[in-house]
Amino acid sequence: MSERVFINEVGLRDGLQNQPRHVPLDGKTRIFAALQQAGIAQFEATSFVSPKAVPQLADAADLMAAIGTADVELSALVPNLRGYERARDAGVRKVAVVLATTETMNRRNINMSVAQALEACVSVISAAKADGIGVRAYVATAFACPFEGQVNEDVVYDLSARMLDAGADEIALADTIGAGHPEQAKRLFAGAVSRFGAQRLAAHLHDTRGMGLVLAWIALEAGIRRFDASIGGLGGCPFAPGATGNLATEDLVFALNEGGYSTGIDMGKLVEAVGVVEEILETRQGGKIIPWWRCRRDTATQAASRP
Amino acid sequence: MSERVFINEVGLRDGLQNQPRHVPLDGKTRIFAALQQAGIAQFEATSFVSPKAVPQLADAADLMAAIGTADVELSALVPNLRGYERARDAGVRKVAVVLATTETMNRRNINMSVAQALEACVSVISAAKADGIGVRAYVATAFACPFEGQVNEDVVYDLSARMLDAGADEIALADTIGAGHPEQAKRLFAGAVSRFGAQRLAAHLHDTRGMGLVLAWIALEAGIRRFDASIGGLGGCPFAPGATGNLATEDLVFALNEGGYSTGIDMGKLVEAVGVVEEILETRQGGKIIPWWRCRRDTATQAASRP
Structure with a gap:
């Protein structure tokens, strides 16, 4: 039996939060349904x-109400204790906290030092554990910070250990x-x-620089065996045509399925979900x-005469 | 000192041969100059x-005359002995032969059996060796054949050994x-x-299915330490917008330079070469x-607030 790899779809959060076009609740539930x-x-x-x-994510509680009964694992990002309480009250059973690795990033992003940001994460983690709610902790900018450059792995291990503790x-x-x-990925992972x-x-x-799949393979x-991905590669810089954001779910799933891993995900239906996203955003995605x-028969024939 | 990786640019051959738009000799020499x-x-x-x-490649001898004195290693593909003689007479110092792995592919492509195709390759190799001309031998469809599916590695090793012999x-x-x-790549390489x-x-x-860089990493x-690549990813199915052909030189060089290997290639100038290709083909490439x-500053700022 082939080994299982778990995909956590983050397009509805990490993908959409950066989209200039507003996606109504109905659009989100349609994307969710296609992915499910x-x-x-x-x-x-x-x-x-x-x-x-x-x-774009102001309808968080409404979305949870709409999809919360689905037979899948749902999590929601929470930036602080207030967000955590809103999430808990909306019935979320797993939350995600985010901790960036560098002083500059934390300062610019949430006006805290790393130590303060860690403390804020720990307070959410403690509250969630007390409520019996699962917690995932992101170590953000685990590879590089846009302000401070490459990040030392020891910092990543230290912050990870503290949140696990x-x-x-x-x-x-x-x-x-x-x-x-x-x-770097080889060492870090x-x-x-x-x-x-x-x-x-x-x-x-x-996949900003086209290396997402290589890094996934290294991981x-x-x-x-657990990977985040975003349908259609949603999450790219909206001002850069063609620039991808998160590693696209379809690219990762395709590589995994081809590589002999079991994802439980159907590629044909996943590509249909990309179509749903394109219809809703009215732009080409993927x-x-x-x-x-989408044109694989042509390609096979065209390429047949070349080395 | 970082380890050297050698890039063989095939865009002018494998990339252009599939382009519906005719590129005149002058366009080819401009692309060549930008790459050099x-x-x-x-x-x-x-x-x-x-x-x-x-x-598209009818000007092979003229191109060799135009760029043959450049201080780089030039090779040319030759499909048979006649082609070999033309190449030799044009001053080519290294030729490439192509041998596909399956009966159907050889039959459809050049109306020969594998054994006949091998014999044809061997006759070119022998002639070239006698003339003191270098020979590279492609084992084409070394992973999969569009007609017969996945290819057994032993076939690849056998055909390789015969051409090396x-x-x-x-x-x-x-x-x-x-x-x-x-x-498969892991086993084969x-x-x-x-x-x-x-x-x-x-x-x-x-890079037809987006796996080029992953396979390169595995190799x-x-x-x-020797890789072919095509500037701008030239060589894709011209009927599939966005479908890439050969692994793009800029993607591979970027990954190698980032990975701590030495390619001797300047990314900024390579991206300028993509611009030259785009100008000549009058389509977006890359x-x-x-x-x-092309928009990396925006991206760094945009992404700064996300995990």
């Missing part, structure tokens, strides 16, 4: 962030700006696996696999 | 194929239709390296790295 239909069983569905900061169930090592490179065990780790990769080699998938 | 400027030191510049079969200097394992998958040594091997990958891990490269 394809076999996606784990979603980071939304964020209980301030509606003023991210208007506080009670987090899982650490998601996030290449927030898609700046990780292969050698192997080091994290040896310290914390692959079971408690996930990789959250962005897989290191033993990691990972690298999409153009080929 | 970026530090590319090895080119498969053209093919001495029948001008009727591939009108005949005098070929190098075997290029070609994923002609971009259908290789990670597990490792098996080839153990049999023939990494020095005599190159990987020729297509690298197996010890292979690997996955291009959108990010």
Whole structure:
């Protein structure tokens, strides 16, 4: 039997939060349904962030009410204790906290030091554990910070350990700006696996520079079996045509299915879900696999005469 | 000192041969010059194929006359002895032969059996060796055949061994239709390296399904240090917008430079070469790295607030 790899779909949160076009609740539930239909069983569905900061996700509680009874694992990002309480009251059974690795990033993002940001995460983790709610903890900018450059792995291990000690169930090592490179990924993932065990780790990769799948493969080699991905590669810079954001779910699932892993996800239906996203956003979306998938017969014939 | 990886630019041959738009000699020499400027030191510049079969490359001898004195290694594909003689007479110092792995592929492509096609390759190899001309031998469809599906590795090793025995200097394992998958690549590259040594091997990958860079990384891990790539990812199915062909030189070079390998190639100038290709073909081209490269400041700022 082939080995199982778990995909956590983050398009509805990490993908949409950056979309200039407003997606109404109905659009979100349609995307969710198409993904569930394809076999996606784990979603980071939304964020209980301030509606003023991210208007796109202002309907977090409504979305949870709409999809909360589905037979899948749903989580929601919470930026602080207030967000946590909103999430809990909306029936969320698993929350995600975010901790960036550098002083500059935390200062610019949430006006806290790393120590303060860690404390804020720990307070959410403690509250959630007391309420019997699961917690995933992102170590954001685990590879590089846009302000301070490459991040030392020891910082990542230290922050991970502190959040696990506080009670987090899982650490998601996030290449927030898609700046990780292969050698670094090899060290970081192997080091994290040896310290914390692959079971408690996930990789959250962005494909900004086209390296998402290479880094995913390296994580897989290191033993990691949990990956975030975003349908259609949603989450790219909206001002950069063609620039991808999160690693596209369809690219990752295709590579995993081809690589002999079991994802439980149907590629054909996943590509249909990309179509739903395109219809709702009224723009062309999709990972690298999409153009080929959509014209694969032509390609096979065309290419037949070339080395 | 970082380890050297050698890039053989095949865009002028494998990339252009599939382009519906005719590129005049002047366009080819401009692309060549831009690539040489970026530090590319090895080119498969053209093919001495029948001008009727591939009108795009009918100027093979003229191109060799135009760029033949450049201080780089130039090779040309030759489909048969007649093509070989034309190449030799045009001053080519290294030729490439192509042998596909399956009966159906050879039959449909050149109306020969595998045995006949091998014999044809061996006759070119022998002639070239007698003339003191270098020979690279492609094992095409080394991963999968569009007609017969996945290819057994032993067939690849056998055909490789026969061409090496005949005098070929190098075997290029070609994923002609971009259908290789990670597990297969791991076996195939490792098996080839153990049999023939990494020095005599190159990987020729297509990014049709977005897996080119993952397969390149696997080849690298197996010890292979010679890679083909095509500027802008030229070589895709012209009827599939966005479908890439060969692994884009800029994607591979970026990953290698980031991964701590030495390519001798300047990314900024390589991206300028993509611009030259776009100008000449009057269409948008480029690997996955291009959108990010062109708007990377925006991206860093945009992404700064996300995990």
